[in-house]
Amino acid sequence: MEVMVCNMEIPETPRYQYAREKAIDTLIEYGNGVLPISVKNIIYNLPVNIRYNTFSNLxxxxxxxxxxxxxxxxxDGAVVQCNNGYCIIYNDIDKPSQRIRFTLAHELGHIVLGHLEFDGCLYRLSNNEYKVLETEANxxxxxxxxxEPLIRDILKQSKARIIYANQIQNVFDISLESASCVIKRLKSKRGISSYKEGELHTLYSKPLKEIYELYD
Known part of the structure; x- marks a missing residue:
């Protein structure tokens, strides 16, 4: 899997589908089949040198x-190029664990989507360019x-064919606010993605079976 995209221009608008599908590709190739998903485990498995630093260490x-x-x-955090790789700096002082998990995933998104290849530093971009890349990382x-394909999977196995925000929060260890956004996408005309649903189901078959029993 190609981790970074080089020699490209910053898009004028966010590439929503591209960013979401790159996340799924990353998960399939470097995930360990355990829920909630461990961002640090994915970072460890990536063929890229990524280090951490925390606000408390600084x-x-x-x-x-x-x-x-x-x-x-x-x-919350940031990512910079350093020593033939990248360094993710994040706030470990006054942020809840779910926010830290999102920050790590967000900064990883900047790396996987090739955002730092534009300049090496996201802070020298125009406001519009910065907003585009931030949206993609989100x-x-x-x-x-x-x-989303795993949520589709859970829904298909549920007799009630319904899932609530607090259930999504518990299964994936995300904030209630983030889980509520997933529910909004479920109810939208676009719905949620089935991209590589079969491959994800195979990778996460064991925890999915436990979830089916829990929410049946």
Whole structure:
């Protein structure tokens, strides 16, 4: 699987389907078949050098919080190119675990979608360019953590043919807000994706069986 896309122009509008399908491809190739999905396990399996740093480590090194926020322009996290690879910096001080999981998936999205190949730093882009890439990374993160084909799978096995936001939250360890967004997509005309549903079902057959029994 090609992890980075180089020598391309920043799209004028977000590539929603592309970002979501890249998340599924990443999950199939580098996931371990366990739910909730471990972002760090996927990062470990990727053929790319990705390191971590945390806000708490930066503070211990003498850098102030205002300097961190000024450098990375985010209270959640950021990703930068470093030492022939990438470094994901994230806020481990005052963010809940579900938010940290989303931040890690979001920053991984920037890497997999090739966003840092444009400039090496996302902060020098125009406001519109930045918003486009942020939207794509959000789409990637959402699909990586709560893959729509797996939700379709659960729905098909449910006698009631219904799933609630709190169930999605519990199964995939995401925030209730994120789970509610999934429900909105379920109810929309577009619906949710069946992209590579069969491959995902095979990879996650064991936890899916347990979920069928739990929500039957």
């Amino acid at each position: 503070l211990k090194s003498g850098i102030t919080m205002s300097e961190i926020l000024d450098t990375y322009k985010s209270n 789409q990637f993160a959402s699909q990586l953590l709560s893959p």
